[in-house]
Amino acid sequence: MSLKAATKLENGRVELEIEVGAEAFEAAVAKAYKKNIGKLNVPGFRKGKAPRHLVEKLYGEGVFYDEAMNDVYPEALDEAIKESGYEYVEDKIDLDVVSVGKEGLVFKAVITVKPEVTLGEYKGLKAPKAVKEVTDEDIAAELTKLQERNSRMVTVEDRAAADGDTVVFDFEGFVDEVAFDGGKAEKYSLVLGSGQFIPGFEEQIVGKSIDEEFDVVVTFPEDYQAEELAGKEAVFKCKLHEIKVKELPVLDDDFAKDCSEFDTLEELKADIKDRLTKANEKAAEDAFETALLDQLADGMQAEIPEAMIKNRVQDHVRDFAYRLQSQGLDLETYFKYTGMDMETFEEGFREQAERQVRVRLALEAVVKAEGIEVTEEDLEAEYTKMSELYKMDVEQIKNFVPAADLSRDIAVDKALQVIKDAAVITEE
Numbered sequence: 001m002s003l004k005a006a007t008k009l010e011n012g013r014v015e016l017e018i019e020v021g022a023e024a025f026e027a028a029v030a031k032a033y034k035k036n037i038g039k040l041n042v043p044g045f046r047k048g049k050a051p052r053h054l055v056e057k058l059y060g061e062g063v064f065y066d067e068a069m070n071d072v073y074p075e076a077l078d079e080a081i082k083e084s085g086y087e088y089v090e091d092k093i094d095l096d097v098v099s100v101g102k103e104g105l106v107f108k109a110v111i112t113v114k115p116e117v118t119l120g121e122y123k124g125l126k127a128p129k130a131v132k133e134v135t136d137e138d139i140a141a142e143l144t145k146l147q148e149r150n151s152r153m154v155t156v157e158d159r160a161a162a163d164g165d166t167v168v169f170d171f172e173g174f175v176d177e178v179a180f181d182g183g184k185a186e187k188y189s190l191v192l193g194s195g196q197f198i199p200g201f202e203e204q205i206v207g208k209s210i211d212e213e214f215d216v217v218v219t220f221p222e223d224y225q226a227e228e229l230a231g232k233e234a235v236f237k238c239k240l241h242e243i244k245v246k247e248l249p250v251l252d253d254d255f256a257k258d259c260s261e262f263d264t265l266e267e268l269k270a271d272i273k274d275r276l277t278k279a280n281e282k283a284a285e286d287a288f289e290t291a292l293l294d295q296l297a298d299g300m301q302a303e304i305p306e307a308m309i310k311n312r313v314q315d316h317v318r319d320f321a322y323r324l325q326s327q328g329l330d331l332e333t334y335f336k337y338t339g340m341d342m343e344t345f346e347e348g349f350r351e352q353a354e355r356q357v358r359v360r361l362a363l364e365a366v367v368k369a370e371g372i373e374v375t376e377e378d379l380e381a382e383y384t385k386m387s388e389l390y391k392m393d394v395e396q397i398k399n400f401v402p403a404a405d406l407s408r409d410i411a412v413d414k415a416l417q418v419i420k421d422a423a424v425i426t427e428e
Contacts, residue, residue, distance in 0.1 A: 001076040004106070006084040012305030014113050017098070018080045020072050020105040028068035036064065065100055069107070077109050086113040091307035112307045117365040120299020123422035127291035130427075131284045134276045142272045147248040150259050156243045160209045163193040167205055168242035171216070174235050182226070183234070187241065198224075205240070213239045289416070292423055297358040300365065304357055312353035313346050364408075366415035374407045374414075382410055 001024065005017040020028075033052045042050035042058060056063055073095070081088050091112035098106040153166065161167050167190055173183025192202050204216040216236040224230040249255050256268040321331050335341060366372075386401065387394045 001079050003080045003083045006086070009110065012089070012112050012115055012303060012307070013110055014084070014086055015108055015110045016077070016080050016084060017106065017108050018076050020076050020107075022102060022104040025068060025072060025100075025104045026102070028071045029064045031071065032064035032067040036067070062100070069097070069100065069105060072105065073107065073109075077111075080109070081111065086111075088112070089114055089305055089307050090311055091305070112305050114308070114361065114364075115302040115304055117361050118301040119362065119365045119369060120296070120301075122296055122299070122362075122366055122369075122419050124424060125292050125295045125419065125422075126424045126426050127288050127295070128427060129284050129288040129425045131277075132280045134273050134280065138276055139269055139272050142276065143251060143269070144248075146259055147251070147255075148246075150255075151246045151248050153244045154247045156245055157210060159243075160207045161192060161205055161240065161243050163206055164191070164245075166191050166244040166246075167240060168244070169205070169238050169240045171236045171238045174237070175229065175232050177235075180229065180234075183236070201236070205238070208238075208240050210240055210243060213237070288423075288425070289420065292419055293359050293362075293416075296362045296366075296419065297355060300358065300362040302358075302361055304354070304361070308357045309350065309354050312357050313349045316349040316353060317346060360412065363412045363415045366418060367411045370415065370418055372411050372414045372418075374410045378410050379403055379407060382406055 001021070002019045003016060004019050005015075007015040007017075009015055030052075033055070037050065037052075037055065038048040040050065040055060040059070041047065042055060045054075077093075089112040094110040096108045096110075098108060100106070156165070168187055169190070170186045171184065171188065173180055190196060190202065190205075192205055194202070196202070198218055198220060200218045201216055204214075204218075208214055216238055217233065218236070219233045220226075220229045220231060222231045249258070251265060253264045256262045256265045260268050260271070262268045262271060317331075324330060324334055331342075331345075335345070383394050383397050383401075383406070386392075386397050390397065
């Protein structure tokens with residue numbers, strides 16, 4: 001195989017002219033003959049026994065050329081791309097045969113490649129990195145969350161229902177004194193003020209007492225999903241059975257012992273403050289990094305092929321579909337619930353995908369500009385880290401993550417560190 005020419009076209013496309021020599025192509029033709037001879041009828045010969053020259057005389061010299069070309073072109077194209085120095089982007093490949101015969105095969109392949117990138121400034125970029133101070137209010141909010149998680153529901157019998165209570169009640173709805181489908185339930189549990197029912201319903205339960213029977217009169221919204229009820233007045237006959245409130249545990253040392261690994265409330269508070277501080281530090285670091293990458297991406301110049309953005313969008317779609325699958329759903333069901341279609345869904349990822357492509361290209365350009373290299377020690381350390389993270393054997397991780405792909409990711413991480421080390425932290 002040899003690369004005869006590489007011609008840059010528009011929109012990130014490159015035309016490669018590739019030659020497969022006579023010897024290599026002849027080997028592919030011979031292989032195609034052996035594979036297919038048993039399917040061909042040649043007068044005077046049993047199937048599979050006719051000599052190749054007689055088969056070619058009967059069916060034409062090029063009878064095995066198509067299969068031979070399909071056999072040799074993938075490897076020939078891969079070698080040509082490597083020789084060209086371009087980095088291929090997954091996209092449609094246009095193939096065109098220039099010549100084929102005993103002298104060999106010459107074909108052209110139009111591929112999409114990564115663009116040439118002109119970097120802007122990437123050292124001395126400026127961004128703030130202010131770490132938010134943890135306040136007593138922050139700690140109190142975390143303690144309240146912990147109380148909520150360890151709360152219990154208790155029944156109230158000495159007062160009427162109030163906003164925020166959980167009530168258990170029966171109801172049946174009527175329009176023009178006729179009961180309608182879906183308007184009846186027994187022992188239904190509802191948090192008053194949650195907005196779960198149509199406007200005006202929950203407010204009319206406030207002030208009612210246990211065992212009280214009462215009517216709730218409401219009007220369905222004009223855009224209500226059940227068209228036969230939209231805009232109509234309804235009467236719900238209700239009976240209240242139970243009123244419950246959430247009881248929070250007392251904040252004391254016993255609470256700390258029950259809900260954490262600590263013996264005292266002060267120790268628990270100190271741990272919460274430490275965790276919030278670390279979270280704030282990470283948030284500040286992430287915001288700092290994002291600001292630098294935004295500047296890096298904005299400062300670069302490149303004609304980005306549409307295929308790169310589309311491929312990144314598809315990565316997001318696959319990730320989303322995988323997360324839905326873990327919840328027992330699929331995209332078709334999701335679209336049905338949301339009224340969305342695939343085109344609209346994909347468009348929602350486009351801006352994010354385009355930024356990610358720009359950032360990655362810019363970082364790869366920094367790798368090249370800085371001459372960043374990845375050592376075997378770097379690779380092994382990253383494989384070990386991934387092994388610990390995913391609780392898998394290192395060799396298993398290596399089977400899933402090719403060294404070449406991981407090496408590129410490590411190089412990009414090093415490029416980011418170069419940018420951060422040279423950056424200037426400004427006031428908020």
